[in-house]
Amino acid sequence: MKKTIAAVAAALALAVPQALAQGRxxxxxxxxxxxxxxxxxxxxxxxxxxxxxxxxxxxxxLRLTVPWLRVTGPGSVVGGNGSQVQVSATxxxxxxxxxGLGDVVATAGYAVFHDPQRSVLLDLTGKxxxxxxxxxxxLGTGADDYSLQxxxxxxxxxxxxxxxxxxxxxxxxxxxxxxxPWFASVGASYRLNGTTHLGAAYDYRQRLxxxxxxxSEINLFLNRDLGRNRRLQAYLIKGLSDGSPDWGAGxxxxxxx
Numbered sequence: 001m002k003k004t005i006a007a008v009a010a011a012l013a014l015a016v017p018q019a020l021a022q023g024r025x026x027x028x029x030x031x032x033x034x035x036x037x038x039x040x041x042x043x044x045x046x047x048x049x050x051x052x053x054x055x056x057x058x059x060x061x062l063r064l065t066v067p068w069l070r071v072t073g074p075g076s077v078v079g080g081n082g083s084q085v086q087v088s089a090t091x092x093x094x095x096x097x098x099x100g101l102g103d104v105v106a107t108a109g110y111a112v113f114h115d116p117q118r119s120v121l122l123d124l125t126g127k128x129x130x131x132x133x134x135x136x137x138x139l140g141t142g143a144d145d146y147s148l149q150x151x152x153x154x155x156x157x158x159x160x161x162x163x164x165x166x167x168x169x170x171x172x173x174x175x176x177x178x179x180x181p182w183f184a185s186v187g188a189s190y191r192l193n194g195t196t197h198l199g200a201a202y203d204y205r206q207r208l209x210x211x212x213x214x215x216s217e218i219n220l221f222l223n224r225d226l227g228r229n230r231r232l233q234a235y236l237i238k239g240l241s242d243g244s245p246d247w248g249a250g251x252x253x254x255x256x257x
Contacts, residue, residue: 023057026229030252034237036245039212042095043246044073048102050252059111061123067102069139078138098137104130109151119155124148125166135173143171149183158191160199170208181206187219195225205243213242229256 032048050067071078075094106128113122127147133140149166164185170178187201198221205215221235230253237248 023055023060024256026054026056026254026256028052028054028252028254030233030250032248032250034245034248036239036247037242038077038245039242040074040076042074044071044077046071046073046245047099048250050102059114061107061109063105063107063109065105065107067104068100069102069133070097070099071138072097075138078135078141096138098134098139100134100137100139101132103133103140106130121153123151125151131171141171141176141178142173145170147183160189160191160197162187162189162201168205176209178208179206181208181214183215189221189223195227197223199223207243215243216241217244226253230254231256 029051030049032050033046034048035043035045037043047070048067049069050065052063052065055062073095075096107125108127109123109125111121112124114120125148127145127149129145129147131140131142131144133142135142145168147166147168149164151162151164153160153162162185164183166183167180168183169180172178183203183205185201185203187199189197189199191197201219201221203215203217203219207214217237217239219235219237221233224232226232232251232253234251235249237245237250239245239247
């Protein structure tokens with residue numbers, strides 16, 4: 001048995017670096033600003049600055065996002081990922097500004113079905129949100145979350161349609177007993193030319209607490225190929241409920257190598 005384990009370990013030690021070398025790496029840096037009341041009497045402003053490392057090899061995609069947060073608002077609102085903020089009814093309502101490391105997110109995706117003739121792709125994606133943000137500062141809930149989702153897309157000439165359906169297992173801090181919400185997204189994009197796409201998406205997530213509203217928002221986005229393995233994405237957010245920001249805007253640049 002020990003010889004078998006040693007043989008498997010040796011094979012992995014040789015195979016993994018070779019597989020990683022055959023894949024494609026990229027790094028993205030972005031910035032997002034959003035503001036909303038989230039059921040409170042005053043607005044909360046959030047700056048969300050993520051850096052994401054990504055590795056793609058065939059049907060496999062791996063990502064790690066490390067964000068920096070700056071939150072200004074009442075203490076009854078705690079920062080999430082920059083586009084959604086959870087509400088704590090027991091926290092103090094004094095307005096404050098806090099900043100620091102946000103919650104690190106690890107993502108693994110796999111293309112479980114691909115039909116090149118019909119340009120149909122189905123991905124299965126899992127995420128872990130690590131509670132690395134300082135809960136004492138209101139930058140996070142202080143608990144890990146786990147989610148699983150299916151992403152379906154189809155390209156039809158210059159148009160592309162996409163949708164997602166997922167479920168999140170929320171970690172519960174001392175001050176709240178979160179629901180485990182379902183979430184979904186649907187949208188489409190249009191290719192203006194060989195380098196630019198325009199699109200829109202609608203995102204929904206069930207409420208996290210009985211006292212809060214579900215997330216409901218519209219996103220407008222632009223993707224542009226800048227050449228030399230660089231890509232720009234810019235987007236606008238319009239919230240449709242108290243569980244979403246009133247509005248937000250962001251951009252990111254991806255460098256592939």
